[in-house]
Structure formats: structure tokens, C-alpha cells
Amino acid sequence: xxxxxxxxxxxxxxxxxxxxxxxxxxxxxxxxxxxxxxxxxxxxxxxxxxxxxxxxxxxxxxxxxxxxxxxxxxxxxxxxxxxxxxxxxxxxxxxxxxxxxxxxxxxxxxxxxxxxxxxxxxxxxxxxxxxxxxxxxxxxxxxxxxxxxxxxxxxxxxxxxxxxxxxxxxxxxxxxxxxxxxxxxxxxxxxxxxx
Numbered sequence: 001x002x003x004x005x006x007x008x009x010x011x012x013x014x015x016x017x018x019x020x021x022x023x024x025x026x027x028x029x030x031x032x033x034x035x036x037x038x039x040x041x042x043x044x045x046x047x048x049x050x051x052x053x054x055x056x057x058x059x060x061x062x063x064x065x066x067x068x069x070x071x072x073x074x075x076x077x078x079x080x081x082x083x084x085x086x087x088x089x090x091x092x093x094x095x096x097x098x099x100x101x102x103x104x105x106x107x108x109x110x111x112x113x114x115x116x117x118x119x120x121x122x123x124x125x126x127x128x129x130x131x132x133x134x135x136x137x138x139x140x141x142x143x144x145x146x147x148x149x150x151x152x153x154x155x156x157x158x159x160x161x162x163x164x165x166x167x168x169x170x171x172x173x174x175x176x177x178x179x180x181x182x183x184x185x186x187x188x189x190x191x192x193x194x195x
Contacts (some may be wrong), residue, residue, distance in 0.1 A: 017045045017073055019080050043054050045075025078123040081171065082130065083138050084150075086115035089188040093155035093195070102149035103139065112139070115184045122171065122185075125178040164192060 005016055019041045070076050090108060091097050102108050116135045123130060155162045168189045175182040 015046045016042055017075070017077065018042045019076055021069075024083050034132045040067045040068065041073070042044070042075050043070035043076065045073055060076045078119070078126065078128045079130070079134070081123075081167075082116050082119045082134060084155055084167055085119050085141070085171065085185060085188070086112040087142070088152035088163070089115075089192060091150045092156040092162065093188065096149070096153055096157045098147040098149050098153075099142050099145070102141060109139075110151040111184070115188065118182055118184045119171070122175050122178075122182065124178060125174070127182065161180070162192070168192075 064076055068149055087102065090111065091099070094102065094105075094108065097108075102112065115136065117132070120130045120132070120134070126154055149157070152162050152167065155161075168185060172182055172185060172189060175185070
């Protein structure tokens, strides 16, 4: 279900993914406004590499501030989805809400918990298991950060194309492929598409 699937099938060389575990807004193609947190994670999603190449890549990443190399980037992708799926989608569904506005509404907060739990269930089909306690952890981390408009929210407010497939579409396809009924995630997708 990786967003790199087309690249993986088209090119034999190793492909790496970067994940931004931070709060930032892209102001324009040359400027990013960093609001809170700050970890950039990189890892290899496919291909064979010799140890020397990996060591060089790791050394380069570690030389940058706030960067880490992840030997299991696939797990980190799932962890990021646990947060991204509910917060990005619901920020759009509720008309451009910030993370704080979403959390302060008890009904929406309950939706967030259900959606996170569903992502955790889907991750099991890919061999990744998360403790249910990660939901409370993610909510507490979000409460501590500055009120934040997600990337999908900003695209929605600016009337730009949103990352619908990257955040929801590929996940739903993977869920259906494994005969898992994603009730909450399907509802998110339908609400956004039909809005």
C-alpha cells in the first residue's frame, strides 16, 4: 500500500522515504514555517543496498540536525498514519479546524480515537502491532503542541488539491485487499469526497 509502489516497480535501485514528525506549514516552495516538534526520520522502503551505502546515507542524515535513520521505516509510516488519518481528514470535514479545536470537541475526540484504533487494526495485516496505549500518547502529544492546521487543512482552506490518496486512498485499498471493513476510515473518505 506504499505511496512509492509505482516507483518500486519501475526502478531497481533502493528507494528511501522521509517522514516529518513535526508541525510545519509550507508558506511557498522555498519557505517552511516550523511551529513545533522537530524530528525528521529517513529509512529505506525497498531495494538492496550494500552496508557501505547505508552507512554513508546514515552518516549524512545524522550530520543534519533533528534527523534520524530508521531501520524499520515501515513501522514509522504506520505510526505516522495513526495520527495523520484522523487529524488531517477531520480538520477538513469540520471546515478547517485546528488540532486543538478538534480535541476540544468530545464528539470529534471520540471519532479520533475510533479512527486511530482502526488504523492500528489495519497495520496488523502488514505485520505491525501497536499497543492501544499509543492512542492516548498521540492525543497527549497533540494537546501539548501549539494549535496546528494540518497540511490537508491548509490545502483545503487554499482550495488546493488535497493528499486524499496518500492519507486515505491507499490505506482503504490495502484494507479492502485484506477483507477488512474500514467503517470509520471509509466514512472519512466519503465525507471528504462528497463535501
